[in-house]
Amino acid sequence: xxxxxxxxxxxxxxxxxxxxxxxxxxxxxxxxxxxxxxxxxxxxxxxxxxxxxxxxxxxxxxxxxxxxxxxxxxxxxxxxxxxxxxxxxxxxxxxxxxxxxxxxxxxxxxxxxxxxxxxxxxxxxxxxxxxxxxxxxxxxxxxxxxxxxxxxxxxxxxxxxxxxxxxxxxxxxxxxxxxxxxxxxxxxxxxxxxxxxxxxxxxxxxxxxxxxxxxxxxxxxxxxxxxxxxxxxxxxxxxxxxxxxxxxxxxxxxxxxxxxxxxxxxxxxxxxxxxxxxxxxxxxxxxxxxxxxxxxxxxxxxxxxxxxxxxxxxxxxxxx
Numbered sequence: 001x002x003x004x005x006x007x008x009x010x011x012x013x014x015x016x017x018x019x020x021x022x023x024x025x026x027x028x029x030x031x032x033x034x035x036x037x038x039x040x041x042x043x044x045x046x047x048x049x050x051x052x053x054x055x056x057x058x059x060x061x062x063x064x065x066x067x068x069x070x071x072x073x074x075x076x077x078x079x080x081x082x083x084x085x086x087x088x089x090x091x092x093x094x095x096x097x098x099x100x101x102x103x104x105x106x107x108x109x110x111x112x113x114x115x116x117x118x119x120x121x122x123x124x125x126x127x128x129x130x131x132x133x134x135x136x137x138x139x140x141x142x143x144x145x146x147x148x149x150x151x152x153x154x155x156x157x158x159x160x161x162x163x164x165x166x167x168x169x170x171x172x173x174x175x176x177x178x179x180x181x182x183x184x185x186x187x188x189x190x191x192x193x194x195x196x197x198x199x200x201x202x203x204x205x206x207x208x209x210x211x212x213x214x215x216x217x218x219x220x221x222x223x224x225x226x227x228x229x230x231x232x233x234x235x236x237x238x239x240x241x242x243x244x245x246x247x248x249x250x251x252x253x254x255x256x257x258x259x260x261x262x263x264x265x266x267x268x269x270x271x272x273x274x275x276x277x278x279x280x281x282x283x284x285x286x287x288x289x290x291x292x293x294x295x296x297x298x299x300x301x302x303x304x305x306x307x308x309x310x311x312x313x314x315x316x317x318x319x320x
Contacts, residue, residue: 002062003239005242022037025037025062029060032157041122042124045124051068051095086170087116089117092110093120094119098124099124102131133146134169185217187220189209189219193225208281215288225240241274245273248276253276255276256270
């Protein structure tokens with residue numbers, strides 16, 4: 001269950017629990033939003049009289065739930081694509097408890113700045129109406145041109161084929177993938193201080209940096225966390241996980257390398273949440289050996305070691 005961000009301090013525990021349960025909901029690829037999610041957001045927003053914003057990726061997974069004041073819920077810059085030329089792959093559904101389905105200037109600014117797939121506002125009143133906005137490529141690029149479909153009924157919104165809409169928009173884009181500023185992978189190192197020994201942790205950071213440089217990687221930053229207990233699902237805490245996701249997008253990171261060994265489930269969970277390649281120290285060392293093995297026998301031995309290490313981490317890969 002994910003963490004709800006924003007203005008949650010004055011909310012009671014029951015409402016917080018209801019908001020957290022939104023993370024368990026799933027949206028079909030064809031829909032911009034599901035009926036269950038829509039009803040849940042309207043119900044909670046009308047009761048607390050605050051905006052609720054939900055961010056959904058193209059797999060239909062809820063990536064973030066945010067709560068704002070009556071007129072505004074902040075939109076974090078977590079899922080921006082590198083290069084800032086394609087759609088972000090995330091859409092925002094948010095409520096307007098004042099009953100007005102029209103977009104605010106802040107809404108449209110977020111659509112343009114974050115290059116969201118789409119943004120939807122739900123005006124909660126006697127007659128609930130919604131509005132949908134999305135960027136329109138001009139000369140093969142996403143700039144500040146957008147189209148708004150105002151005053152949609154909820155039935156119209158639920159029946160809109162969102163995957164077709166995005167597919168048709170992306171056909172008009174020249175940019176089809178990420179833009180890389182250099183040939184080297186941009187990596188973020190994650191080091192956890194388990195014993196609170198500053199001098200020792202500095203040595204560990206330096207050693208991991210040297211390994212990354214040896215592998216031909218570009219170290220952009222080091223993410224440090226002091227912790228006493230390992231999280232079984234992600235190794236690091238949920239709060240730090242969101243900070244890490246934000247840092248990845250702000251610094252356009254291609255790969256995250258953990259100094260600690262990751263279990264297969266932790267590695268898979270981290271890659272799914274962060275949306276980038278995640279390695280640990282063992283991965284990194286095996287990659288270095290792979291690049292430096294010259295003889296056929298040496299190459300086979302390294303490949304066998306890599307495949308043996310990869311085998312328990314293949315869970316769920318077949319769906320791709």
